[in-house]
Amino acid sequence: MRDPVTVSTGITYDRENIERWLFSCNNNTCPVTKQVLLETDLTPNHTLRRLIQSWCTLNSSLGIERIPTPKPPVDKTQIVKIIDDAKKFPRTQLKCLRKLRSITLQSERNKTCIEAAGAVEFLAAIIIEVHIDDGSGLAKASDEALSILYHLNVSENYLKNLINNEEFVDSLVQVLKHGNYQSRAYSTVLLMSMCQVADPIQLVSVKPELFIEIAYVLSDQISQQAFKAALKLLLELCPWGRNRIKSVEGGVVSVLIDLLLDVTDKRACELILNVLDQLCRCAEGRAEFLNHGAGVAIVSKKILRVSHVASDRAVRILISICKFSATARVLQEMLQVGAVAKLCLVLQVDTSLKTKERAKEMLKLHSRLWRASSCIPPHLLSSYPSS
Numbered sequence: 001m002r003d004p005v006t007v008s009t010g011i012t013y014d015r016e017n018i019e020r021w022l023f024s025c026n027n028n029t030c031p032v033t034k035q036v037l038l039e040t041d042l043t044p045n046h047t048l049r050r051l052i053q054s055w056c057t058l059n060s061s062l063g064i065e066r067i068p069t070p071k072p073p074v075d076k077t078q079i080v081k082i083i084d085d086a087k088k089f090p091r092t093q094l095k096c097l098r099k100l101r102s103i104t105l106q107s108e109r110n111k112t113c114i115e116a117a118g119a120v121e122f123l124a125a126i127i128i129e130v131h132i133d134d135g136s137g138l139a140k141a142s143d144e145a146l147s148i149l150y151h152l153n154v155s156e157n158y159l160k161n162l163i164n165n166e167e168f169v170d171s172l173v174q175v176l177k178h179g180n181y182q183s184r185a186y187s188t189v190l191l192m193s194m195c196q197v198a199d200p201i202q203l204v205s206v207k208p209e210l211f212i213e214i215a216y217v218l219s220d221q222i223s224q225q226a227f228k229a230a231l232k233l234l235l236e237l238c239p240w241g242r243n244r245i246k247s248v249e250g251g252v253v254s255v256l257i258d259l260l261l262d263v264t265d266k267r268a269c270e271l272i273l274n275v276l277d278q279l280c281r282c283a284e285g286r287a288e289f290l291n292h293g294a295g296v297a298i299v300s301k302k303i304l305r306v307s308h309v310a311s312d313r314a315v316r317i318l319i320s321i322c323k324f325s326a327t328a329r330v331l332q333e334m335l336q337v338g339a340v341a342k343l344c345l346v347l348q349v350d351t352s353l354k355t356k357e358r359a360k361e362m363l364k365l366h367s368r369l370w371r372a373s374s375c376i377p378p379h380l381l382s383s384y385p386s387s
Contacts, residue, residue: 003070004049005042009033012045015070016107023108042073042109074103074110079117086122097126097144104151111152120158123149128171143183146175150186156197163194163202176213185226188217192229195236204241211243211250219255224265231271238278245284253279253288260298269306273299273313280320290321290330300339304349312355315346315362322362331366335375344380360385 003015009030013021021027022040029036049069056066079100086096100119103110123145130142154162162168175187191210195203217230234252237243247253256272256279263269276299279285289295296318303314318339321330334340346359363370363385370376371384 004045019109163198188226189229192233208246215251244282248284257292277316286325297337347383
């Protein structure tokens with residue numbers, strides 16, 4: 001223990017750990033007694049802390065350093081004062097924001113306190129004020145505000161308020177367009193979190209510009225976290241309204257196929273295939289997929305090589321192609337790149353029942369052209385389903 005505190009049940013814990021239990025994990029019980037904590041106030045156990053410090057001093061010869069006396073925890077009043085100072089004295093705004101960020105990073109309790117003090121609305125207003133970095137201090141203030149919002153792990157209610165603020169959403173898109181790599185990453189994660197709690201009506205009205213910027217975030221590969229957040233954001237958006245078409249027009253399909261060529265992370269591969277599956281459910285998405293020279297080949301290659309989930313999504317992409325875009329050229333390409341042989345192999349190995357059913361459906365659908373082809377090895381041809 002470095003900072004012992006006592007909860008209302010009388011049990012003492014280390015502050016950092018009990019705050020993580022209460023505020024990060026959203027528990028409301030005492031870990032030892034299992035009693036519900038009606039109040040989450042933590043009382044410093046000064047006696048135990050002094051004993052710990054004395055023990056450290058007595059054992060200093062063994063290389064043990066004395067634990068410093070912890071600073072009193074920040075309260076809501078202090079946060080409100082910092083926000084008020086930033087509003088009243090613009091010249092001190094950046095300094096106040098840096099102080100606020102420092103407090104945010106200290107503990108989970110501080111994050112809850114900052115949110116309760118009305119900081120989310122204040123930070124959003126700063127970001128709205130600056131859309132494009134013009135070299136002024138305002139742009140730096142916007143970056144600081146965005147960093148704080150990212151580290152706050154904003155709660156669902158506040159996220160819903162943010163997604164309702166059209167100006168704020170537009171500002172985040174501008175950050176994606178003009179911001180530095182770090183701010184673009186923060187904006188992507190924040191947008192993903194907001195869309196996860198949004199109503200469908202809000203997702204339907206997303207502007208096309210967002211999809212263009214998501215494509216750039218993916219192709220720039222700013223960070224692994226931003227990369228996956230961008231894919232999850234697309235998965236939240238694609239099912240609603242014309243968002244699939246907006247994604248296709250934003251260049252997402254070709255970017256995803258290019259990324260699929262080199263991706264090694266299993267989860268990232270699954271997410272990419274999941275998004276492509278969504279986009280291939282519209283005619284525009286399938287057309288763009290087939291216009292890419294490597295689309296069919298790379299998706300087929302991922303079958304049985306990554307995971308059951310990846311195989312299922314890859315087969316779903318191919319069945320969309322086979323059902324709705326199966327020209328003679330496409331069917332011939334599937335033979336030549338080994339996609340049909342892979343579908344035969346799916347029937348022989350351990351895959352999900354749904355995946356097998358989709359593979360069988362495709363093979364039956366085009367058996368007249370595929371079954372007699374020399375492109376399918378004899379040992380796989382034996383599993384080809386009868387019409």
